[in-house]
Amino acid sequence: MIGVIVISLGVYFVMTVYVLPEKFLAKEQFTPSPILEVKISNTEINLGESFRVSTVSENIGEYGDIHIVSIAFPTLSEIDEIVRIVSYDFSNSPIYIAAGDRIGANYSGGLESVIAEYPAIEAMNRPTHPGTKYVMDLQITPKIPGPFVVYVKSIDIPHTSSQSHYPKEGKMDHQGEYVFDYTIKVNP
Amino acid sequence: MEIKQKQIGNLLTFNSQRIFLAGSVLASFGILLVTVGGSWDITNHLLNKPETFFSPPHALMYSGVAIALIGVVTSFFGYRKMQDAKFVFRLPLQLTFFGIFLLVGAGPFDFVWHSNFGLDGLLSPPHLTLISGMLFCSLGGMFGITRFLKFNPSRKILNYLLVLGILPVWLAGSGIISSLSLPFSNTEYFEFNPDPSFAFVVATLAYPFLISLICITSTILSGFRPGIISIVGGLFLLIYGLTAIVPNFAMIESVEFYSMNIIPFLITDLMVSSKKTKFSLFVSGGILGSVFYMVYYPYVMYTYNELLLGKLVSPSMIYHTYFELMPQVIQLTIIPSIIMGLIAVVISFRLSSTIMIED
Numbered sequence: 001m002i003g004v005i006v007i008s009l010g011v012y013f014v015m016t017v018y019v020l021p022e023k024f025l026a027k028e029q030f031t032p033s034p035i036l037e038v039k040i041s042n043t044e045i046n047l048g049e050s051f052r053v054s055t056v057s058e059n060i061g062e063y064g065d066i067h068i069v070s071i072a073f074p075t076l077s078e079i080d081e082i083v084r085i086v087s088y089d090f091s092n093s094p095i096y097i098a099a100g101d102r103i104g105a106n107y108s109g110g111l112e113s114v115i116a117e118y119p120a121i122e123a124m125n126r127p128t129h130p131g132t133k134y135v136m137d138l139q140i141t142p143k144i145p146g147p148f149v150v151y152v153k154s155i156d157i158p159h160t161s162s163q164s165h166y167p168k169e170g171k172m173d174h175q176g177e178y179v180f181d182y183t184i185k186v187n188p
Numbered sequence: 189m190e191i192k193q194k195q196i197g198n199l200l201t202f203n204s205q206r207i208f209l210a211g212s213v214l215a216s217f218g219i220l221l222v223t224v225g226g227s228w229d230i231t232n233h234l235l236n237k238p239e240t241f242f243s244p245p246h247a248l249m250y251s252g253v254a255i256a257l258i259g260v261v262t263s264f265f266g267y268r269k270m271q272d273a274k275f276v277f278r279l280p281l282q283l284t285f286f287g288i289f290l291l292v293g294a295g296p297f298d299f300v301w302h303s304n305f306g307l308d309g310l311l312s313p314p315h316l317t318l319i320s321g322m323l324f325c326s327l328g329g330m331f332g333i334t335r336f337l338k339f340n341p342s343r344k345i346l347n348y349l350l351v352l353g354i355l356p357v358w359l360a361g362s363g364i365i366s367s368l369s370l371p372f373s374n375t376e377y378f379e380f381n382p383d384p385s386f387a388f389v390v391a392t393l394a395y396p397f398l399i400s401l402i403c404i405t406s407t408i409l410s411g412f413r414p415g416i417i418s419i420v421g422g423l424f425l426l427i428y429g430l431t432a433i434v435p436n437f438a439m440i441e442s443v444e445f446y447s448m449n450i451i452p453f454l455i456t457d458l459m460v461s462s463k464k465t466k467f468s469l470f471v472s473g474g475i476l477g478s479v480f481y482m483v484y485y486p487y488v489m490y491t492y493n494e495l496l497l498g499k500l501v502s503p504s505m506i507y508h509t510y511f512e513l514m515p516q517v518i519q520l521t522i523i524p525s526i527i528m529g530l531i532a533v534v535i536s537f538r539l540s541s542t543i544m545i546e547d
Contacts, residue, residue: 001462005455009475012451016482017518020445021511030438030504063437065235065502092237109500126236127437127503158502 032064032128032156033163036180040150044185050141051184052086057135057154059128061164066157067128069136072097072120072173075149079119082143088136094123106176107159117174120151128156145188151179204269205336208277209349211263212332215284216353218256219326222291223359225249226319227431230310230372230487234503235436238307249318253291256325260288263332276339276545280332287325294318309373310366311380319363326356334409334543350410351419358402358424362484365394369491384494391491395484396477396525400532401539403453403476404469407460408540414461417472421453425483432486438504439486445507452479469533477529481517486510492517 034057041052057069069090076082077099085094097103097120105114123136142148151173156164165178173179225248232238232245267274267281298314308315330353337347367373369387373380382390403417410416429446433439456472481488489510493499496516501509540546 001458005459008451008455012448012455012479016445016448017514020448021514024442024445024507025511029508063504065438065504109502111500124237129437158505 029158029160030062030064031160031163032059032067032130032158033061034058034067034154034156034166035060036069036152036154036166038152038180038182040182040184042184044187045142046187047142047145050139053138053140053150053152053182055136055152055154056133057166058133059130059156061156062130064128064156064158064164065126067125067132067134068122068155068157069134070120070122070151070153070155071136071138072118072151072179073149074118074151074173075147076119079121080143082141083121084139084141085121086137086139088123088134090123090125090134090136092124092126094121094136096120097122103175107155107165109157109159114175140184142184142186145186148184148186150182150184152182153177153179204266204271205273205277205340207266207269208263208281208332209266209336209340211259211261211266212280212284212329212336213349213352214259214262215256215288215325216259216329216333216356218252218254218259219287219322219329219356219360220352221252221255222249222318222322223252223326223356223363224427224431225252226322226363227359227428228435230366231432231435233307233372250295253288253295256284256329257288257292259329260284260325273339276335277332280328280335283324283328283331285328287321287323287328290317290321291325292321294321305377306375309375309378309380310370311368311373311382312375312378316367319360319367322360323357323364326353326360329353330357331543335545338544347410347413348416348419350406351416351423354402354406354409354420355423355427358398358420359427361398361402362395365390365398366487369394370487371490371494384491387491388495391484391488392521392524393528395480395488396521396528397532397535399480399483400473400476400529401536403456404460404473404533404536405539405543407457407469408536409543412461412464415457417457417460418450418453421457422450425449425453428484436486436503436506439507442486442507446482446485449479449483449485452476469536470530473529473533473536474526475529477525477527477532478522480525481514481521489513 036057039054045051055069059067097116099116099118101116102113103116104110105112125134154166162168167178170178171181225245229245267277294314294317301308301314333349333353369391371381406416406420452475459468460472486506492513
């Protein structure tokens with residue numbers, strides 16, 4: 001019986017400490033990969049009128065833990081009643097980020113952080129399966145004339161490479177992350 | 189006439205003890221549901237970050253509290269009708285009463301906490317109240333079941349009720365250790381995450397101690413019955429597997445790794461039930477203590493990651509980080525974990541004597 005016990009214990013430790021860990025570590029980690037389509041209803045409006053920002057995003061990569069779409073407003077100091085969420089189908093309620101909040105930076109998932117220079121709205125879906133689409137629709141009513149700028153981006157977590165964010169190049173925001181930028185002319 | 193009265197008295201006592209047993213079984217089963225719901229809740233928070241108190245794991249947990257409450261009330265009625273042997277069941281009743289008091293109080297406390305401070309982390313005043321209540325109530329259930337079986341030798345199959353008594357104690361004990369060692373407790377309002385060094389020490393000493401204590405105590409209480417360690421260990425693995433691994437899509441394939449953990453339970457079961465010696469118990473305790481890092485897969489990784497790697501680990505990266513840490517963790521913890529497994533054997537002797545009312 002001692003032989004059976006020793007052999008079984010040996011098999012257990014060899015399998016759990018050497019064989020299976022090697023096997024699992026050899027596997028590639030999942031790489032989720034977002035894409036994003038943004039529709040701006042107007043490029044020019046009169047003061048008092050509204051325009052819509054509609055996003056359709058999708059994870060076209062592998063399974064991921066979190067799918068994020070962020071819409072920021074660099075010409076605003078606070079969101080107030082200017083931005084209204086019309087609809088969204090993300091699993092978690094979108095959160096408002098105020099200027100001055102501490103937020104993640106450089107696609108680090110929170111390990112690096114910066115102070116937000118302007119407000120944003122961030123929507124999350126947890127987890128994110130390949131091929132699933134997510135929509136969010138905002139209505140924006142600017143309160144002052146002039147150019148109104150909107151930044152939009154999408155990030156998937158785990159962020160293992162440049163595959164896990166969209167856009168992959170272009171303008172950088174206050175978080176050191178690439179964004180699409182749109183300017184809407186607000187006439188007096 | 190006197191003989192008839194004595195017979196009636198004996199019958200009443202036996203029936204009241206059976207009522208007490210039924211109450212203890214319900215209390216243990218209720219706590220089992222609470223602990224299963226608790227483990228599921230941790231996974232749910234990690235994967236989905238629920239925004240409301242009303243989630244399926246919470247529903248399971250509070251259904252368990254209701255069942256445990258019915259169990260405690262049933263035990264109380266059984267206890268009141270006992271003619272003699274009240275001293276045998278007093279301690280189990282006191283434990284379940286104290287436990288259910290904490291549990292029932294934890295519900296509204298948790299709701300008020302959520303309402304004022306949003307979602308709380310793993311370690312928070314209401315959660316600590318809940319887990320302490322779980323531990324006391326499950327201990328009461330286990331004491332009640334074990335003492336009934338000792339003083340009412342009956343059909344052998346009833347002896348396996350011991351498994352139902354012991355399993356919630358293991359899960360509740362694990363809950364306390366996890367609360368004090370996992371970095372899941374910082375929130376917007378409070379930073380309750382344990383210090384990484386403190387968490388490292390707690391996990392390294394307490395998990396191996398608990399595995400060994402539970403398995404060795406269960407085999408002693410069952411009279412070295414074959415299969416008890418395997419059933420208790422197997423059910424623990426099944427519950428952890430179903431609540432912590434299977435819900436995470438990225439980890440499903442690691443079930444292959446986790447299921448290997450049945451081997452140490454089978455080996456120690458075989459050794460203890462065939463040898464029935466103190467030496468075999470100590471060897472088993474050492475073996476059971478040494479495998480804690482594997483048995484507590486996957487979340488134990490977060491505790492060691494805090495101090496050894498400091499990586500940000502999202503749910504789909506858990507097993508990569510777990511296996512990456514494994515050589516270092518085993519090197520650092522193997523000796524203390526074996527020692528804690530051995531110490532637990534000594535404590536098991538004392539605990540078993542207390543439960544069985546043996547001097």
